[in-house]
Amino acid sequence: MLATSVSSGSLVLVSAVFFACAVEMVEALTIVFAVGHTRGWRSALEGVAVALVALGALVATLGPALVQIPLSTLRLVVGGVLLIFGMQWLRKAILRSAGLKAKHDEDAIYEETVAELKATGQAIGRDRLAFVMAFKGVFLEGLEVVITVLTLGSSAHQLGLAVVTACVAFALVVVMGVIVAKQLSSVPENAMKMSVGILTVSYGTFWVGEGLKVSWPGDNGFLAFFVVMYTLMTWGLVVLTKSANPSEKLGAHA
Numbered sequence: 686m687l688a689t690s691v692s693s694g695s696l697v698l699v700s701a702v703f704f705a706c707a708v709e710m711v712e713a714l715t716i717v718f719a720v721g722h723t724r725g726w727r728s729a730l731e732g733v734a735v736a737l738v739a740l741g742a743l744v745a746t747l748g749p750a751l752v753q754i755p756l757s758t759l760r761l762v763v764g765g766v767l768l769i770f771g772m773q774w775l776r777k778a779i780l781r782s783a784g785l786k787a788k789h790d791e792d793a794i795y796e797e798t799v800a801e802l803k804a805t806g807q808a809i810g811r812d813r814l815a816f817v818m819a820f821k822g823v824f825l826e827g828l829e830v831v832i833t834v835l836t837l838g839s840s841a842h843q844l845g846l847a848v849v850t851a852c853v854a855f856a857l858v859v860v861m862g863v864i865v866a867k868q869l870s871s872v873p874e875n876a877m878k879m880s881v882g883i884l885t886v887s888y889g890t891f892w893v894g895e896g897l898k899v900s901w902p903g904d905n906g907f908l909a910f911f912v913v914m915y916t917l918m919t920w921g922l923v924v925l926t927k928s929a930n931p932s933e934k935l936g937a938h939a
Contacts, residue, residue: 697908701884702847705833706854708878709826714862716822720815728812732819740827747835761896763836767889774882775919783926840892883919887911
């Protein structure tokens with residue numbers, strides 16, 4: 686029973702970290718490709734490198750601090766944050782699946798970034814704008830990855846597993862990006878975000894309960910119940926939303 690509980694908890698953790706990190710990395714990589722193709726790779730890659738160094742310093746600073754927080758307090762706070770963000774992700778994913786909100790389009794992001802860069806003119810030598818845009822894209826999306834890995838990993842007492850999972854997601858997204866060579870529009874991002882929302886809300890519910898000293902049946906294995914429950918609820922809300930608004934569906938993607 687204990688082995689099953691640990692295995693279930695680890696599986697949910699790996700899934701949540703992997704999908705959350707993959708989504709953010711896809712968005713960052715799209716921006717980097719747009720900057721590199723439009724204004725040159727030198728400044729773009731320098732921006733990426735500086736952003737990664739800054740994120741590494743942030744991890745080195747925040748990681749030890751999180752470990753010092755009492756586990757029950759950490760899980761209560763993190764659980765509440767995860768519930769808030771998870772519900773937001775689910776709301777948007779449900780509206781997109783129901784056709785009431787334009788889906789997140791990496792092609793559109795790529796084209797908008799290219800247009801913005803071209804409007805400023807091509808720089809000679811080092812390109813400050815390319816550096817800043819690449820840095821901003823990687824740092825902001827990477828910051829969400831760092832927060833996801835540190836909070837989920839620390840709260841589950843499996844920070845090492847969370848880090849490894851994030852590294853695997855990073856490697857796969859980079860390989861996919863090299864293959865696609867321009868943007869990652871083929872990635873079913875809304876499905877990924879819906880999965881992240883379900884997993885995040887499941888973890889948030891579980892950890893808020895743990896922080897409040899609730900004894901879940903089966904310990905970590907009860908996470909699987911929350912995942913199934915929120916999956917069914919999400920599916921039901923998509924169906925209800927579609928049937929309640931049959932004439933308001935969007936045809937274009939933003």
